[in-house]
Amino acid sequence: MSLADSPVNAFILTQAWVFEHLVEPALHATGWMEYQEQAFDATEFALLGLVEIALLVILFRPMEALLPAEHWPSRRPVLIDVLYTLLHRVGFIPLVLFVLMWPLTFGLEAWLRLHGYIPYTLEDLFPSLNSRPLTTFLIYLVVLDFSGYWFHRFQHRLEWWWALHGLHHSQRAMSFWTDDRTHFLDDILGAAWLALISLLIGVPPAQFILLLMITRILQSFAHANVAIRFGRLGERLLVSPHYHRVHHGMGTGSQSGDQSCNFAVLFPVWDIIFGTANFMRATPPTGILDQLDGRDYGTGLVRQQILGFQRLLRALRGLRA
Numbered sequence: 129m130s131l132a133d134s135p136v137n138a139f140i141l142t143q144a145w146v147f148e149h150l151v152e153p154a155l156h157a158t159g160w161m162e163y164q165e166q167a168f169d170a171t172e173f174a175l176l177g178l179v180e181i182a183l184l185v186i187l188f189r190p191m192e193a194l195l196p197a198e199h200w201p202s203r204r205p206v207l208i209d210v211l212y213t214l215l216h217r218v219g220f221i222p223l224v225l226f227v228l229m230w231p232l233t234f235g236l237e238a239w240l241r242l243h244g245y246i247p248y249t250l251e252d253l254f255p256s257l258n259s260r261p262l263t264t265f266l267i268y269l270v271v272l273d274f275s276g277y278w279f280h281r282f283q284h285r286l287e288w289w290w291a292l293h294g295l296h297h298s299q300r301a302m303s304f305w306t307d308d309r310t311h312f313l314d315d316i317l318g319a320a321w322l323a324l325i326s327l328l329i330g331v332p333p334a335q336f337i338l339l340l341m342i343t344r345i346l347q348s349f350a351h352a353n354v355a356i357r358f359g360r361l362g363e364r365l366l367v368s369p370h371y372h373r374v375h376h377g378m379g380t381g382s383q384s385g386d387q388s389c390n391f392a393v394l395f396p397v398w399d400i401i402f403g404t405a406n407f408m409r410a411t412p413p414t415g416i417l418d419q420l421d422g423r424d425y426g427t428g429l430v431r432q433q434i435l436g437f438q439r440l441l442r443a444l445r446g447l448r449a
Contacts (some may be wrong), residue, residue: 139175147171169333176341177217183345184213188304188352197355197373197411200301209305211429216308216315217344249330268331269339269394275325276343276393279318281404284391289314290384291439295432297382298425300415302373304352307344311436346394351376355411363407364400367392370411377412378420 151171155161250264251257257264283293292311299306310318326336350372357363357370367390375381375390382388389406392399399405419425426432442448 139179143168143172143175146175173337174218176337180217180341180345181213184304184348188349188354191354191356192303192352195354195356197353197369198301198413203301203303205299205301205427206303206305208427208429208432209299209303209309212310213305213308216310249332252330265335265339268329268335269342271329272322272325272331272339272343273392273394274398275321277391277398277402279321280391280393283314284384284388285386287384288440288443289317291443292317292436294384294416294439295425295436297376297414297416298419298432299376300413300419302351302353302376302414304348306351307348312433313437313440343394364396367394367396371396371407373411373414374406374408376414378415378417380406380408380412382414382416 147168151167152164155164155167160167250267257267283289292314295311296306296309296314299309322340331339346367350367350369352369354369356368358366358368362368363371371390371392375388381390389404390396390399391404396405416423416425424435426435
């Protein structure tokens with residue numbers, strides 16, 4: 129038995145216990161036993177979220193203490209982002225997305241197969257990749273990252289979408305917790321986008337979970353309050369905390385329309401190719417300019433969600449979001 133087998137086995141046993149003693153009784157009580165298989169996968173997803181959160185705290189909290197990009201009088205504003213992270217990675221949000229997205233995803237897949245479209249994996253198209261699992265994984269990562277770039281760019285370019293996404297940018301004390309500070313409607317759109325792209329390119333479920341974990345951990349690092357840059361070459365290879373802080377900077381990237389920048393999720397090459405990269409050296413404060421004029425984005429979760437929905441309705445009516 130290798131060293132890696134022990135934690136893997138422990139995780140499998142934990143998942144089985146949680147499912148048997150907590151999740152399965154809930155499915156019985158709600159009459160959702162037909163979703164038993166999907167619920168088992170959702171249990172794994174939530175437990176992996178706990179593992180992610182532990183890694184975030186262990187890896188990034190000491191960095192923020194030792195190398196802060198900004199000094200705050202208090203970390204109290206960060207607490208709301210901690211709540212968002214808990215909801216997104218182990219709580220309410222995965223449950224909602226599970227209920228909404230699984231039926232839609234399976235229904236779409238069935239419809240595609242009925243009409244003659246069977247998603248091919250990379251291994252189907254290129255059999256030589258069967259002996260190169262790492263290469264296959266990296267290709268899927270690049271494809272999903274490319275789609276993530278455009279998703280993020282649309283969030284800023286479309287005024288109605290910015291009405292929702294603005295909540296994410298309204299954090300004036302950005303930390304590694306901020307990645308999950310999003311409007312719930314924005315979450316649904318993001319989950320639908322990711323599920324659709326993954327379905328169309330045939331990402332295997334096991335690889336999808338690993339891809340999601342790696343992406344989320346790196347995104348959390350990109351939001352961290354740390355004064356870290358990767359050097360002239362490194363800044364062009366992987367999104368650094370400084371590179372993404374420019375995206376969240378007042379007057380630099382934290383705005384709608386054509387003036388924003390640095391949309392890349394992991395790889396800045398997309399910003400370079402499409403002319404949206406900003407490699408400025410200065411470190412701007414985070415937030416949205418209209419907050420300086422008194423614009424309220426809310427401090428509590430419920431009010432933030434309500435205000436985001438109100439901004440969306442105004443944007444859909446053609447008014448200022």
